[in-house]
Amino acid sequence: MKVLIVSAHPEPRSLNGSLRDVAVRALEAQGHEVRVSDLYAQGWKSDVDHADFPSLPTEARLAPAAASKQAFESGTLTDDVKAEIEKLLWADVLILQFPLWWFSMPAILKGWVDRVFAYGFAYGVGEHSDKRWGDRYGEGTLAGKRAMLIVTAGGWQEHYSARGVNGPIDDLLFPINHGTLYYPGYDVLPPFVAYKADKLDEAGFQAIAERLRGRMRTLATTPPIPYRRQNSGDYLIPSMQLRAGLEDSGASGFALHAEQAEARSPGGEASSMRSTMDVRAATA
């Protein structure tokens, strides 16, 4: 397979830098082709602004979505964005790797998404009618490819459990997994999360590295999180609400949008939306 790792940490000698190297070596050892977008090393520009649209007259009012659409269609996106789009089209698997900062991805990675996931490429794709609401949520340009997060977090796993004070990790990552990756079509694998990342000794690092190698070995076979497809009939159009009665008893919130009970990796890695829900139900 062809794997693109988009990595977002300012320090190559960090835990994230080490885990990225572990992932690259494990993938290459299996014969996969790997490319890395190291956003800090590339000096990635994270903010969307007028300079992103060279064909837009300087004095013209910037409407970011419309400008993105025009630039994508006319092939006038900037070269750095075009290069990342080419990598996304090349890759069978996309891995986003980052430390959890303020319960989300670092700004540089958010800015990569904002600029690279262009209108006409990652959104605004497909027909809108009384039967379809565009090609998104399981359909779209990137359908048929896989995606996965590798995340390090300072907090404890318990703090991210169903009743943990930080909120369930599946909920916190839902906007990325569902809103950013599933939206343009990726099959999204359960995330790899390393907790208590600031307190690692050598043995702790080795344990995490081995767990990560296991996930890299099963990249092609791990079942994706079973998010519901938008145009499969589960949602009413145009309100895009989940039809009543489809959810399991007790399901609510983000967990409504996943359909099966089990989506664990062979190694029992991070949970799916539904497994979070199961824990909630069990502890309610």
Ligand SMILES: Cc1cc2nc3c(=O)[nH]c(=O)nc-3n(C[C@H](O)[C@H](O)[C@H](O)COP(=O)(O)OP(=O)(O)OC[C@H]3O[C@@H](n4cnc5c(N)ncnc54)[C@H](O)[C@@H]3O)c2cc1C
């Ligand atoms: C702005 C900001 C916001 C944050 N927000 C959150 C949040 O919302 N939720 C949360 O849970 N946490 C949060 N954190 C904590 C953050 O998630 C962790 O600091 C981060 O995940 C640690 O990853 P790192 O790559 O920066 O680790 P590093 O600091 O590079 O390393 C962590 C530990 O791993 C060891 N290590 C690194 N590489 C190796 C190696 N090769 N071999 C052996 N040991 C190694 C280091 O010695 C160190 O002990 C935040 C931190 C910041 C700076």
